[in-house]
Amino acid sequence: MLSARIALRYLFAKKRHTAVNVISMISLAGVAVATAAIVVVLSVFNGFADLGERQASVVDPDLLITPVQGKTIASGDSLAKAVAAMPGVRAAVPVVQERGLLISNSAQVPVRFKGVPAGYSAVVPLDSLVIDGVYHSDSAVGLPSANVAIGVAYHGAVSPSTDRAVRLYVPRRKGRINPANPAAAFRGDTLLVWSVLRSDVQDFDADLMIVPLEVSRRLLDYSHEATAVEVALEPSADVAAIAAAIGRANPELEVSDRLQQQSEAFRMIAIEKWMTFLMLIFILVIASFNVVSTLSLLVVEKRSDMEVLRFTGAPRSLVRSIFVWQGWLISMLGGLAGIVLGALLSLWQQHGHIIRLNADASALTIDYYPVRLAWPDLLLVLGVIAVVSLLAGQTTRFFQKK
DSSP: OHHHHHHHHHHHSOOSSHHHHHHHHHHHHHHHHHHHHHHHHHHHHHHHHHHHHHHHHHHSOSEEEEESSSSOBTTHHHHHHHHHTSTTEEEEEEEEEEEEEEEETTEEEEEEEEEEOTTGGGTSOGGGGEEEEOOOOSOBTTBOEEEEEHHHHHHTTOOOOSSOEEEEEEEOOSSOOOTTOGGGGEEEEEEEEEEEEOOSOHHHHHHEEEEEHHHHHHHHTOSSOBSEEEEEEOTTOOHHHHHHHHHHHOTTEEEEEHHHHTHHHHHHHHHHHHHHHHHHHHHHHHHHHTHHHHHHHHHHHTHHHHHHHHHTTOOHHHHHHHHHHHHHHHHHHHHHHHHHHHHHHHHHHHHHOOSBOOSOGGGOSOSBOOOOOOHHHHHHHHHHHHHHHHHHHHGGGGGSOO
């Protein structure tokens, strides 16, 4: 198009007034910086999402089977055996999880206790999370074993010991309650703490306590029930296909993969990412409309040229479209420069880990800001810049004579 070619020529041609060049560079730099900020921020959120996924994979099973309605699966043992026999499944175990009260000396700590069978480490490698003691999943020294998360150990002043037991209490699920004897409304068991676990996953580390499955069932008056069945798959297994097969065979059950098990956390990260994106888009719009000041000066400077075009027969629409293209080109050039700059900075941090966290490295899960550049994000930013640039270019019509 003729108007686009003239606008491109004006873009790189030397201006008669130095102020026009300076303002053009400032406008272009503003768009570039805003665009680079969008790319970097989106990449940082991608990095935190990846970090959350890696952390969740440490303590979450490949698949989690839970009831759609109610709290328990009536035939948890049978379901676990049936699922374990499916191709691609490495192990499937029933678990019983509930809330209770841990008493250790004078400390009373609300906990989530989770009953797991022997061999549970084949599903979730809890033995790899031990920071103190030795992991046990069965009874020892005549008392059931317990493995506590670091939050429970801290608040309850609990440490691995074979000569100091702790008590776990839960409200009695069956039977009548005698108001004259409130203690009878609870069932309790004595356990020995064998290890302290740390996963760097908040939900796990805060208040979880691992006990043998038979202890949970005895406290809750269960026989073969389970609150969930946890499944470990072979590395080459098709997670979606196996989950769909279990769901079809058991429509009353819900099957969740690792991402679905942490859906709330990932949903919050996504919401924060796109809310931040919208706020940065607003900043980009403001930076893009700074181009208007450049174009208004350019309209004044090139007025004589436009008159020459008019006298040679150029229609008014051609003259107007020249400055529309000019605004679009300035904004797009700044946007492309910003995308390149943001991509380079993100890749530098992603692979070089230049910006690090100022804290004790031994107390951190990761000692640098996680970043991951996603090419779909770049395409999205490019599309937004194209639209915003077009809107900015259209405003030049207000500075031209009718």
